[in-house]
Amino acid sequence: MTLLQVRDLRVVIAGSHVLHGVDLDVADTGVTALLGRNGAGKTSTVKAVLGLVPRTGSARLAGRELTALPTYLIVRHGIGYVPEDRGVFPGLTVAQNLRLAERDARPDYPLVHQLFPELKKRERQLAGTLSGGQQQMVAIGRTLLNGNRLIIADEPTKGLAPKVVAEVADALARVAERVPVLLVEQNLALVRRLAGPCTVLADGRTAHRGDTAELLADEPAARRLLGVGTHRPPEGSP
Amino acid sequence: MGTFVLLACTGLGLGALYFLIAAGLSLIFGLMDVLNLAHGALLSVGGYAAWWAATGGGMSCWLAVPFGTAVGTLAAVLLELALVRPLYGRPREQILATVGVGLAVPALLAGLWGADARPFPQPAVLAGTVRLLGAVVPRDRFLLIAAALLVLLALRLFLARTRYGLIVRAGVADRAMVTALGIDVRRAFTLVFAIGGAAAALGGALAGLYFGSVSPDQGPGLLIFAFVVVVMGGAGSVTGAAVASVVVGLVQQFANYYSAAGLGDLAVVVLLAVLLLVRPGGLTGRLA
Amino acid sequence: MADAPVLRLRGLGWAVRGVPIVEDVSLAVDEGEFLAFIGPNGAGKTSLFNLVSGLCPATSGSIELDGADITAAPVAARARRGIGRTFQTSSLWPGLTVAEHLRLAAQAAAGTGARGLLRRRAEPYREQVDATLDRTRLGHRAEALAGALSHGEKRKLELAVLLVGDPRLILLDEPMAGVSAEEVPALVELIRAVHRDQGRTVLMVEHHMDVLLGLADRLAVMHHGTLLALDAPARLMADATVQQAYLGEAL
Amino acid sequence: MTAVLVGTDGASIVRRMLRRWPLGLLLLLAAAPYSALPVPGLLDGPLGSPGSLQLIALCLIYGGLATSYDLLLGHTGLLSFGHALYFATGLYATDLAMLELHLPFAAAVLAGIGAALLLALLLGAASLRVTGIGFSMVTLAFAQAGAILVQRDPGGLTGGEEGRAVPADRLPGALVGIGNTANLYWIALAYLVLVLAVVRWTVGSPVGRVLAGIRENERRVEVLGLRPYGYKLVAFVIAGGLAGAGGAVYLLLTGGATPQAASSDATLALLVMVVLGGSGTRWGPLLGGLLYTWAAHRLGDLANSTDVAGLPAVLRVPLSQPLFLLGALFVAVVYLLPGGLAKLPARIRTTSPLTSLPASRSVRGE
Amino acid sequence: GTAGTAGGGAQAPVRVGLVYSKTGPLAAYGAQYLEGFKAGLDYATQGTGAVDGHRIEYTEQDDAGDPAKAVSEAKDLIGQGYRILAGSTASGVALQVAPIAAQNKVLFISGPAAADKLTGLNAYTFRSGRQSYQDILTAASFLGDAAGRKVTVLAQDNAFGQANVAAVKAVLGGQGASVDAVLAPPDATDLTPFATQAKAARPDLLFVAWAGDTASALWTALNQQDVFATTKVVTGLDLAASYPLFGPAAAKISFLDHYFGGAAGTDVEKAMTAYLAKDGAKPDIFSPDGFTAAQLVVHAVEANHGSVNDTSALAKALEGWSFDGVKGRLTVRAADHALLQPMFQVQLTGTGAAAAPSVLRTLPADQVAPPVTPIAG
Numbered sequence A: 001m002t003l004l005q006v007r008d009l010r011v012v013i014a015g016s017h018v019l020h021g022v023d024l025d026v027a028d029t030g031v032t033a034l035l036g037r038n039g040a041g042k043t044s045t046v047k048a049v050l051g052l053v054p055r056t057g058s059a060r061l062a063g064r065e066l067t068a069l070p071t072y073l074i075v076r077h078g079i080g081y082v083p084e085d086r087g088v089f090p091g092l093t094v095a096q097n098l099r100l101a102e103r104d105a106r107p108d109y110p111l112v113h114q115l116f117p118e119l120k121k122r123e124r125q126l127a128g129t130l131s132g133g134q135q136q137m138v139a140i141g142r143t144l145l146n147g148n149r150l151i152i153a154d155e156p157t158k159g160l161a162p163k164v165v166a167e168v169a170d171a172l173a174r175v176a177e178r179v180p181v182l183l184v185e186q187n188l189a190l191v192r193r194l195a196g197p198c199t200v201l202a203d204g205r206t207a208h209r210g211d212t213a214e215l216l217a218d219e220p221a222a223r224r225l226l227g228v229g230t231h232r233p234p235e236g237s238p
Numbered sequence B: 001m002g003t004f005v006l007l008a009c010t011g012l013g014l015g016a017l018y019f020l021i022a023a024g025l026s027l028i029f030g031l032m033d034v035l036n037l038a039h040g041a042l043l044s045v046g047g048y049a050a051w052w053a054a055t056g057g058g059m060s061c062w063l064a065v066p067f068g069t070a071v072g073t074l075a076a077v078l079l080e081l082a083l084v085r086p087l088y089g090r091p092r093e094q095i096l097a098t099v100g101v102g103l104a105v106p107a108l109l110a111g112l113w114g115a116d117a118r119p120f121p122q123p124a125v126l127a128g129t130v131r132l133l134g135a136v137v138p139r140d141r142f143l144l145i146a147a148a149l150l151v152l153l154a155l156r157l158f159l160a161r162t163r164y165g166l167i168v169r170a171g172v173a174d175r176a177m178v179t180a181l182g183i184d185v186r187r188a189f190t191l192v193f194a195i196g197g198a199a200a201a202l203g204g205a206l207a208g209l210y211f212g213s214v215s216p217d218q219g220p221g222l223l224i225f226a227f228v229v230v231v232m233g234g235a236g237s238v239t240g241a242a243v244a245s246v247v248v249g250l251v252q253q254f255a256n257y258y259s260a261a262g263l264g265d266l267a268v269v270v271l272l273a274v275l276l277l278v279r280p281g282g283l284t285g286r287l288a
Numbered sequence C: 001m002a003d004a005p006v007l008r009l010r011g012l013g014w015a016v017r018g019v020p021i022v023e024d025v026s027l028a029v030d031e032g033e034f035l036a037f038i039g040p041n042g043a044g045k046t047s048l049f050n051l052v053s054g055l056c057p058a059t060s061g062s063i064e065l066d067g068a069d070i071t072a073a074p075v076a077a078r079a080r081r082g083i084g085r086t087f088q089t090s091s092l093w094p095g096l097t098v099a100e101h102l103r104l105a106a107q108a109a110a111g112t113g114a115r116g117l118l119r120r121r122a123e124p125y126r127e128q129v130d131a132t133l134d135r136t137r138l139g140h141r142a143e144a145l146a147g148a149l150s151h152g153e154k155r156k157l158e159l160a161v162l163l164v165g166d167p168r169l170i171l172l173d174e175p176m177a178g179v180s181a182e183e184v185p186a187l188v189e190l191i192r193a194v195h196r197d198q199g200r201t202v203l204m205v206e207h208h209m210d211v212l213l214g215l216a217d218r219l220a221v222m223h224h225g226t227l228l229a230l231d232a233p234a235r236l237m238a239d240a241t242v243q244q245a246y247l248g249e250a251l
Numbered sequence D: 001m002t003a004v005l006v007g008t009d010g011a012s013i014v015r016r017m018l019r020r021w022p023l024g025l026l027l028l029l030a031a032a033p034y035s036a037l038p039v040p041g042l043l044d045g046p047l048g049s050p051g052s053l054q055l056i057a058l059c060l061i062y063g064g065l066a067t068s069y070d071l072l073l074g075h076t077g078l079l080s081f082g083h084a085l086y087f088a089t090g091l092y093a094t095d096l097a098m099l100e101l102h103l104p105f106a107a108a109v110l111a112g113i114g115a116a117l118l119l120a121l122l123l124g125a126a127s128l129r130v131t132g133i134g135f136s137m138v139t140l141a142f143a144q145a146g147a148i149l150v151q152r153d154p155g156g157l158t159g160g161e162e163g164r165a166v167p168a169d170r171l172p173g174a175l176v177g178i179g180n181t182a183n184l185y186w187i188a189l190a191y192l193v194l195v196l197a198v199v200r201w202t203v204g205s206p207v208g209r210v211l212a213g214i215r216e217n218e219r220r221v222e223v224l225g226l227r228p229y230g231y232k233l234v235a236f237v238i239a240g241g242l243a244g245a246g247g248a249v250y251l252l253l254t255g256g257a258t259p260q261a262a263s264s265d266a267t268l269a270l271l272v273m274v275v276l277g278g279s280g281t282r283w284g285p286l287l288g289g290l291l292y293t294w295a296a297h298r299l300g301d302l303a304n305s306t307d308v309a310g311l312p313a314v315l316r317v318p319l320s321q322p323l324f325l326l327g328a329l330f331v332a333v334v335y336l337l338p339g340g341l342a343k344l345p346a347r348i349r350t351t352s353p354l355t356s357l358p359a360s361r362s363v364r365g366e
Numbered sequence E: 001g002t003a004g005t006a007g008g009g010a011q012a013p014v015r016v017g018l019v020y021s022k023t024g025p026l027a028a029y030g031a032q033y034l035e036g037f038k039a040g041l042d043y044a045t046q047g048t049g050a051v052d053g054h055r056i057e058y059t060e061q062d063d064a065g066d067p068a069k070a071v072s073e074a075k076d077l078i079g080q081g082y083r084i085l086a087g088s089t090a091s092g093v094a095l096q097v098a099p100i101a102a103q104n105k106v107l108f109i110s111g112p113a114a115a116d117k118l119t120g121l122n123a124y125t126f127r128s129g130r131q132s133y134q135d136i137l138t139a140a141s142f143l144g145d146a147a148g149r150k151v152t153v154l155a156q157d158n159a160f161g162q163a164n165v166a167a168v169k170a171v172l173g174g175q176g177a178s179v180d181a182v183l184a185p186p187d188a189t190d191l192t193p194f195a196t197q198a199k200a201a202r203p204d205l206l207f208v209a210w211a212g213d214t215a216s217a218l219w220t221a222l223n224q225q226d227v228f229a230t231t232k233v234v235t236g237l238d239l240a241a242s243y244p245l246f247g248p249a250a251a252k253i254s255f256l257d258h259y260f261g262g263a264a265g266t267d268v269e270k271a272m273t274a275y276l277a278k279d280g281a282k283p284d285i286f287s288p289d290g291f292t293a294a295q296l297v298v299h300a301v302e303a304n305h306g307s308v309n310d311t312s313a314l315a316k317a318l319e320g321w322s323f324d325g326v327k328g329r330l331t332v333r334a335a336d337h338a339l340l341q342p343m344f345q346v347q348l349t350g351t352g353a354a355a356a357p358s359v360l361r362t363l364p365a366d367q368v369a370p371p372v373t374p375i376a377g
């Protein structure tokens, strides 16, 4: 039922409390959304699950406790991660960036190149010179190379042109048929289209858990939790 | 003609020595971004271990040099695990710690075997000279050149055939992200550091052969030129370092011989300054 | 509005090792105008901004600011002439606090220069800084180090650094990317105020169409480094090519 | 400027005290020559004895030099490998102005500082054209060229590896002889105060704010309309001039110019001092300079002490090498005091329950 | 020792400060110096360690070869009331400490430092070792009649090397030889070209003045380029540990020598060797320097009846003093404080660890006396 179960996750960075107890369940199918305002703690939650920041509490992937493991072992359990700041290596070429991400014996380059033909074309270009959107493609492409059990995408469509957003949304939808996805996203239209369950964070805590469609339909709740009305497509979220 | 050939051959030999010393430095500095000021100490460890094996341990020279390399590699691994590993991403403190090791190890060697140079036994095969186009060239220069070529080839293969070069370079730029790709960065760093250390120790052992002696501050003394070579070649580019070594060796040898006051060293540093001012990326153009 | 355009590009181009990235872009922007750029990823929008702000050297064509040729002027000189920009990937001073960012930007705008060596670092910029912090809703993070901000906060700081210097020609590169839906309207209002009330000229790249539609006087569509079209938003939105090349079936 | 501490009452008292302590310490230091306080272990003789004053004065000079170096390293983010060159320039130029040009002492000092400033201006202007490690290496190249020249004794000027002793007859009488060590000590102290003041002022001035910006992200500073090159050059020349002044004081103290001052090891030593104490902090480089110099001089005594001689060989061999002790000290500091000596109070404070430091606040000098 | 003067704590002790290289690159020299000093003190005080009831106490300070450190240590000692300093393993140290001593009117007896400049430097500075000039004169003795002969100096381009070149020019040039020099940069690592240069100069005598880590490489290069076949090669013999560094060339070199264990054959040397043997040490090149320093100290104190307050009286007592030292008859020349002493021509037999020196000829002190450089000021 739940693939990833997070309980009472807490993060303290350099003396400041960033997370005060986050609970989160990621279903073993489809897309689970993680929502919240800027600074609510979404990225920190994701990083804590991956062991990229010091944390306490529990995070279980298919029943296996992750918090005792170093990041690389957590990831080897089959997690694909699209970081918020894209995390491409500017000094390496596109091909090298992808090569680094290879974990499986037979990485699925056809899928990546089909979705982002641009990356095939720019194989030898230094990733640092890519446009913002192209870098985002590298970041997403990396997770698609390997057969993963879970994909965590932190604002994957940020900076992508509308047409590509639509394509990525399609791709995520397709991927989610096989692999569950934890999606952090500000683009509520996209969330509405993809996500089943959702968790909303506020001030480093879980503020709400439920069904995405229900939340977005519940005008007062959405306004309280996300600060936006939902009766019309919110301004700024195409 | 004879003089020219002699200068060219010995210049190449010197370049080979510089490359042997610089190769490890280039790897560690260029890929890992660690300004390893303990590199000289690794050289000394390699040199002394080989010397000890050849004199006290009774090994033949052909065994002593690999033995020295092995000991130096071990020392590099220990150094990385104990000292450098906790300090990635803290370059200033890396400098402090590696300077510390760079001071302590030669001092320790001086304490153990005295501050003076110790003769390094030379196998008879290497002791002689070769007549070449009117020049009398010492044989050991050719050994150095061969060793340098081998090291160059090995490093290039290592970087081309494995992902380690990529991992370490990426790890320097964003360590967390590399681990988030499921890669054990720490192991890759240790491995690359060990390879750099092995190259250094080999350089140290062969330097003992070259100088005919080992002394505690031989390693640190050669380090400046190794740094020059690394920077000239463009950090992280092993081939660049090889080219730069040859350039530096030749320039130094010719300038020493032909300029009135033997200005080889000065010529090299001036060359470095000019090169960097004109091409900040070094010979290979990779941003240093 | 003034007679000479604030910014005029003539046949502007930039090529890297022979590969054109921006090609033959010509346009003129009038004082107080709001010009928005759209186009697929990699179309060259950011590169065009880099050319105008001087971070990339033009390989062909010319750039004029208020009628003066600035094609070869260095970055800093252009900034002193009133060009301000934000970066698509936040570019900040990670070890400085949010407030210190704004003080530095305000000081740079005041043009203290080397004479600053003889002065104490008084706080003549206090009001300016506080006001900007309020406008960008960063007041509560004033003493935080930029390196410790969340992504959205960094985007706002990026904008604040620009605004505190009050440049005449503003280049905004995807200012809304990553800002939470809740705060977008306020920021849109802020940009609108800078444009309408302070009369600043604004060039802005943004993928969020509805943000642009409320703000832009004209819309420029870039594609493969060239300027594909330049027209009023309503007319362009109806254009089939634009639809196909850029918007697709928008979400 | 210090954004430390929180607004509790106790803390504000601490803050007020913290603000005054440098003045008190300065007075104490100034009075040291009058004191016969024995400081066993730390110093050989009593505090006011010439030997102790000489050592403390050396420590003060290096504290000042490290502080001047940190204007580049910690405050501007420039890793120069050639700072010793300007120190050596001040040292040799002052000495040579007296020896060769027969200038009186005061004029010679001015000439020495002037030479250092000029050289820093010229070489800084060239080396600042490249950035990053390239800059470090160009400065290293220049410094190395300087060191080679000094070693080669061009025209018999520098005396090669033997150096040149200062002509005692050209010095004011009050600066010659053991009995006047206190005067030299005060000069060293004055030098240190001067360096601290100049560096503090620079860092605290609007220019210092730009330097901090350059340290953090140079490109971004340019986009604001500031030319980093000019600001960096200002920092470089100020630091070089201060180092040159240090050279002149050092000349007085050691009675001669020797090539050790110009070696690349000397720059490395400055770098180590700064990191030891804490780069970018107000007092760190000073503390690092003090500790380093003291250790470099006193560890010899420890290494040669009879206690060490009595140890079994495994311990005796390493412990009888002062450089081993020094190296081990560096390694120990990296581990025990990350961030340097200057971070120690902050570390103690964060671990004490009274005042937990909000992470968002800067603990650096700024 | 006799019971009467022993237990000499009765009178105020005489304190001597030894500032020398206990550690650092010259530590081996320093150790020899110290052992020699102890032996000399024992010898000169007939085992009592005291003069006229004044115990002679010495304090060791390590300069690690760094002049700045040496100056600090010297000032410290002077500040503590020391009136006699000795030591200085390195020339750089000696040249910086000597002026400090003079400024404070303290007796300074320089050690192994060979710089000629120390001679006649000031009224308070003496030396207990030999100086470069004496080396050169010894080297010259290999040439016999110098007139019309060609001499080449192969040296490092540093103060030590340049001083040697200057001295050879002065000595042998003065005797009518034509002198030129091949100077190699001090940090040069490949010395083959300099060996060929030296060979190409085809001198009658090649004088090699070399110090440091590259010595072994230099001798290998000279041997490989077969310089010995055409030229007589002279160099200074260093400490015993360095003998193997000459490699197979060892037997082909003519050595000038300051001292090696057993070179002199004097009674004083036997006394020193015996004392050192008790400490488990062997006499080596700089043992006499320490020994002589102790002799000078004891003599100066003796002459002033144990008082060291008037340092110019101490100096006066030394000037012109002639005595039996380890190397034979030694004289402190009054005019410039040069230490006139015999020198040795030496050859090495055997190579590697088996290399052993033997004296070819002992040159009397006056034959190798440096020219007088009157004391300035």
Ligand SMILES: Nc1ncnc2c1ncn2[C@@H]1O[C@H](COP(=O)(O)OP(=O)(O)OP(=O)(O)O)[C@@H](O)[C@H]1O
Pocket: A013, A014, A016, A018, A036, A037, A038, A039, A040, A041, A042, A043, A044, A045, A084, C147, C148, C149, C150, C151, C152, C153, C178, C180, D359
């Ligand atoms: N390294 C850090 N040090 C101190 N505080 C931090 C650090 N990283 C994040 N924070 C703080 O933790 C809080 C949560 O940050 P986080 O990045 O998780 O937010 P977010 O929900 O992802 O926001 P956004 O939508 O802007 O990306 C923010 O207030 C941020 O300032």
Ligand SMILES: Nc1ncnc2c1ncn2[C@@H]1O[C@H](COP(=O)(O)OP(=O)(O)OP(=O)(O)O)[C@@H](O)[C@H]1O
Pocket: A122, A125, A129, A130, A131, A132, A133, A134, A159, A161, C016, C019, C021, C039, C040, C041, C042, C043, C044, C045, C046, C047, C048, C088
């Ligand atoms: N140094 C370079 N070498 C090769 N190609 C480059 C270089 N710099 C930029 N490019 C290419 O130029 C194109 C323009 O990039 P630019 O960043 O201007 O795009 P953009 O329109 O801002 O896209 P986005 O909306 O994704 O930010 C991209 O395809 C990029 O890969």
Ligand SMILES: [Mg+2]
Pocket: A042, A043, A044, A084, C150, C151, C152
């Ligand atoms: Mg986030």
Ligand SMILES: [Mg+2]
Pocket: A131, A132, A133, C045, C046, C047, C088, C173
């Ligand atoms: Mg862009």
